[in-house]
Amino acid sequence: MLIVADENIPLLDSFFGDIGEIRRVPGRTMSAEDVRDADVLLVRSVTRVGAELLEGSRVRFVGTSTIGTDHIDQDWLKDRGIAFSAAPGCNANSVAEYVLSVLLLHAERQGLDDWTNLSVGIVGVGNVGKKVAHKLERLGFDVHLCDPPRSEDPGDQDAERFESLSDVLKCDVVSLHTPLTRDARHATWHMIGSAELAGLNASQLLISAGRGEVIDCTALSERLDQAGAPVVALDVWEPEPAIEPELLTKVWLATPHIAGYSLEGKVQGTEIVYQALSRFLGLPVRKKSGQFLPEPALNKVSFTSSADEGDALRVALLSCYDPRRDDARMRAAIKGNAKERAEAFDLLRRDYPVRRECSSLKVQLKGTSKSLQDSFRTIGFKLKI
Numbered sequence: 001m002l003i004v005a006d007e008n009i010p011l012l013d014s015f016f017g018d019i020g021e022i023r024r025v026p027g028r029t030m031s032a033e034d035v036r037d038a039d040v041l042l043v044r045s046v047t048r049v050g051a052e053l054l055e056g057s058r059v060r061f062v063g064t065s066t067i068g069t070d071h072i073d074q075d076w077l078k079d080r081g082i083a084f085s086a087a088p089g090c091n092a093n094s095v096a097e098y099v100l101s102v103l104l105l106h107a108e109r110q111g112l113d114d115w116t117n118l119s120v121g122i123v124g125v126g127n128v129g130k131k132v133a134h135k136l137e138r139l140g141f142d143v144h145l146c147d148p149p150r151s152e153d154p155g156d157q158d159a160e161r162f163e164s165l166s167d168v169l170k171c172d173v174v175s176l177h178t179p180l181t182r183d184a185r186h187a188t189w190h191m192i193g194s195a196e197l198a199g200l201n202a203s204q205l206l207i208s209a210g211r212g213e214v215i216d217c218t219a220l221s222e223r224l225d226q227a228g229a230p231v232v233a234l235d236v237w238e239p240e241p242a243i244e245p246e247l248l249t250k251v252w253l254a255t256p257h258i259a260g261y262s263l264e265g266k267v268q269g270t271e272i273v274y275q276a277l278s279r280f281l282g283l284p285v286r287k288k289s290g291q292f293l294p295e296p297a298l299n300k301v302s303f304t305s306s307a308d309e310g311d312a313l314r315v316a317l318l319s320c321y322d323p324r325r326d327d328a329r330m331r332a333a334i335k336g337n338a339k340e341r342a343e344a345f346d347l348l349r350r351d352y353p354v355r356r357e358c359s360s361l362k363v364q365l366k367g368t369s370k371s372l373q374d375s376f377r378t379i380g381f382k383l384k385i
């Protein structure tokens with residue numbers, strides 16, 4: 001069996017080596033020629049999968065080790081009887097940790113003593129949005145939710161809680177976590193356009209970590225030239241990978257679509273597709289992502305009651321993930337013409353440094369308050385009291 005796979009999928013040999021022969025190809029330029037003889041195709045979000053790629057091939061199973069599926073023509077796969085699996089939720093916790101770190105840095109920049117004084121509006125309350133909301137609510141933030149598709153489901157557990165987009169856009173922070181949809185009843189393509197951006201002010205932070213095209217980035221660039229523009233943290237861009245250098249200079253925090261790039265998130269993406277392929281082939285599911293995760297470089301930190309409690313949380317969170325490092329790398333790398341910028345963006349992602357989630361860090365707290373201990377647990381750290 002021939003498995004053609006995006007070379008950026010981690011642990012291909014460990015998960016799939018005993019299922020078939022693996023041929024690695026660059027995802028961005030994967031062609032019909034590359035996949036013609038494949039039985040199984042494994043991609044990430046940069047490969048468009050549909051008739052153009054697969055017509056004439058013998059592929060029977062397509063897996064994407066990502067949450068997003070906007071690059072996959074699922075109707076076409078279904079028509080052709082080709083099995084499909086995405087990796088729902090695989091990197092949701094990684095995105096939630098990105099949002100927490102961004103919030104922490106934003107509060108610091110605003111001179112806030114207590115970051116939980118920020119109200120946070122979450123747009124798109126699925127696997128990612130729910131995780132963000134859960135952590136923030138338990139930390140004591142005032143959280144507002146917007147999810148029109150879910151609000152129309154009378155059986156939805158949060159049905160009473162959902163607010164309109166215009167209400168949620170009044171929060172101190174607005175964090176976007178919707179999929180990219182164009183034909184859906186509540187399509188998200190350019191959902192945040194000039195009208196929505198005009199309503200945001202300089203005291204607000206807009207975070208975008210779903211898909212770039214959810215914001216009209218031309219309108220965003222124009223808004224950022226005007227007085228009273230909001231502060232913006234962009235992880236996803238329109239367009240990718242040849243992002244607009246002017247927009248990069250105008251946003252506060254810029255990252256190259258890596259919110260979900262913790263090692264745990266990426267490996268779980270591979271694991272979920274491995275499970276689906278094994279079930280499709282009638283093979284036992286024996287491997288687990290945990291068995292392949294190495295011991296992290298930093299695995300233990302200790303805080304005593306003498307430390308400022310807010311500081312302890314800050315140090316621990318930013319030592320796991322500090323988005324300013326990605327921001328600096330991105331600003332240094334993105335230059336030149338569109339082709340050079342696209343290559344630089346893809347290289348930042350291909351060569352992304354190992355980033356571990358908070359759950360990989362054992363935290364020892366001595367003589368600290370119960371509320372600090374709860375905050376550490378909520379964020380996801382392993383505690384040793």
Ligand SMILES: NC(=O)c1ccc[n+]([C@@H]2O[C@H](COP(=O)([O-])OP(=O)(O)OC[C@H]3O[C@@H](n4cnc5c(N)ncnc54)[C@H](O)[C@@H]3O)[C@@H](O)[C@H]2O)c1
Nearest residue numbers: 067068124125126127128147149178179186209210259260
């Ligand atoms: N930046 C990254 O690295 C990264 C990582 C993971 C996922 N993502 C993106 O984030 C998206 C969301 O991930 P998820 O796991 O939460 O997906 P999900 O499918 O579990 O949830 C998406 C939610 O958005 C809601 N939604 C749809 N249209 C909406 C609209 N117009 N307004 C408000 N809400 C709407 C849906 O009802 C659903 O509840 C993915 O589709 C992917 O594109 C990005």
Ligand SMILES: O=C(O)[C@H](O)[C@H](O)COP(=O)(O)O
Nearest residue numbers: 044045046066067068260261
């Ligand atoms: O949809 C997802 O899971 C994320 O956007 C994911 O991090 C995308 O990563 P890529 O497939 O582009 O490597």
